Amino acid sequence: MSTWTIILAGGSGSRLAEATSGVKKQFLHYLGRPLLWHSAATFAAMPSIEGIVMVAPAEELETARALFNECAAQSPLGVPVRWTVGGRRRQDSSAQGLASLPAECRRVLIHDAARPFVSAPLTQRVLDALECFDGVVPGIPVTDTIKQAQQDLVSTTLPRHELFAIQTPQGFRTAALDQAHKTVADHGIDVTDDASMLEYSGGRVGVVAGERSNCKITTAEDLRMLTASPSTRIPCTGWGYDVHRYGAGRPMKLGGIPITNGPEIIAHSDGDVLLHALMDALLGCLGAGDIGEHFPDTDPRWDNANSSALLTDVLDWCRFNGLILRHVDMTVVCQTPKLQPWKHQIRKTVAALLGLAEHHCNLKATTEEGLGFTGHKEGIKAIVLVTGERETPTHESTFPESR
Structure with missing residues (x-):
């Protein structure tokens, strides 16, 4: 439309x-x-x-x-x-x-x-x-x-x-x-x-x-x-890593995009390994722990939770704490499925979720040449690096009570 x-x-x-x-x-x-x-x-x-x-x-x-x-x-x-x-x-x-x-x-x-x-x-x-x-x-x-x-x-x-x-x-x-x-x-x-x-x-x-x-x-x-000036901000980076096992569970999603005919994912939420790694990287920029602390898999509220919605919460926290995103670099590692047909759509969707231009949101897909659990087609992992700027923190990161 x-x-x-x-x-x-x-x-x-x-x-x-x-x-x-x-x-x-x-x-x-x-x-x-x-x-x-x-x-x-x-x-x-x-x-x-x-x-x-x-x-x-x-x-x-x-x-x-x-x-x-x-x-x-x-x-x-x-x-x-x-x-x-x-x-x-x-x-x-x-x-x-x-x-x-x-x-x-x-x-x-x-x-x-x-x-x-x-x-x-x-x-x-x-x-x-x-x-x-x-x-x-x-x-x-x-x-x-x-x-x-x-x-x-x-x-x-x-x-x-x-x-x-x-x-x-x-x-x-x-x-x-x-x-x-x-x-x-x-x-x-x-x-x-x-x-x-x-x-x-x-x-x-x-x-x-x-x-x-x-x-x-x-x-x-x-x-x-x-009156905010670049000189009042400091650069920051966040590194995120997540792994999910293949098996009877959730349909595969990456970056909010359904992966047709991909292996099912064993997960408490929707199992979007890429968005989970991205959220951990964003929390890393804030020095605010990991998604397991904020969205624990012991809490029934997050059962089959939409990772895009959880990412919206994390982005609200980022803005609340003065974080400005500059660039995101993402890598997905798996032997199967082949991600080339979906790479452009995933990149475009993640860039829109983050409010970044596509040329500031990079996505790579690779294998481990048949080695390890990904090479044996037992699971998938994602690594994300986020760079940004935030005002010099004067206290520990805090989150709105809207949740």
Whole structure:
């Protein structure tokens, strides 16, 4: 199903104007590149995203395009990028983006350029949930008590367990969002996000778990999030190794990909030896033990657990502890099956799960020339090396309580 992303970079940035000397927030720099570039690079690295539409202010369209192309010359995105001008309201800019999509686009993501920290796993959650809804939004459960008031008088306390702070990217079936735009335009309705249009027009909108790291640069205080410098980070490496025995058990999966006609795997979870080694390598970057400590095979919760879902948890922990992935090198060792038919798909899928470009995610397959347990076709093993950067740790790695 053809999927494109619209990145809204057409805002005026009025709330930040004084703090930025009039520079609009989409043109502010983070790690040497403008905000309007960062999320585009994340989306372009995902196999499911076929192209990007950038929406910029009419008076600064060429400036935005030039800055963007300068970044793309250094780090090619590998997907087509279209440009259009924004409108007075957010929904006007969104409509301009929709009009620029190719006719075959069936799913669309709408994202704010002022959220430069968006991740591939979050985006994939939105797209996966879109199978069941007309639109999907990522949300963070509200932890404060929220009261509704008129002037200085509180009228009611809202049920906190039903409230979410909504983020982008928001995902939509393109036809449903297009119809929602027409409906609110016909009724003269102003909205603050695209999902509101779908709600107003009767569409079904689902919510998935957002990420607290997916912050939006809105106020002067938020500018502190853009001051991270490479000099405040240290390089780190993590090494992962895992082995599984062949035998009656689980169908073989590697990197989340089913291996047709491969030997069955004896395992408590789904037995994805490659993702298990990858998770151990990531935990190694954090100095946080191994997957056996976090997902023990004595716990029934992990019986036949999907390793891709466990990897999402580990990646959330990595972001929570300030880890930025740079490169992953993976090796699978087995005498059987021959992995050449699946290598490209495995590499592409793992890169998408990690939010890395494919050229920063390497996969090798080899044998041990008939030696040892792999050579005797008794099992399979995987070795993974992860390189990254993290802020200098001042305490032991900690994990959110979301599990």
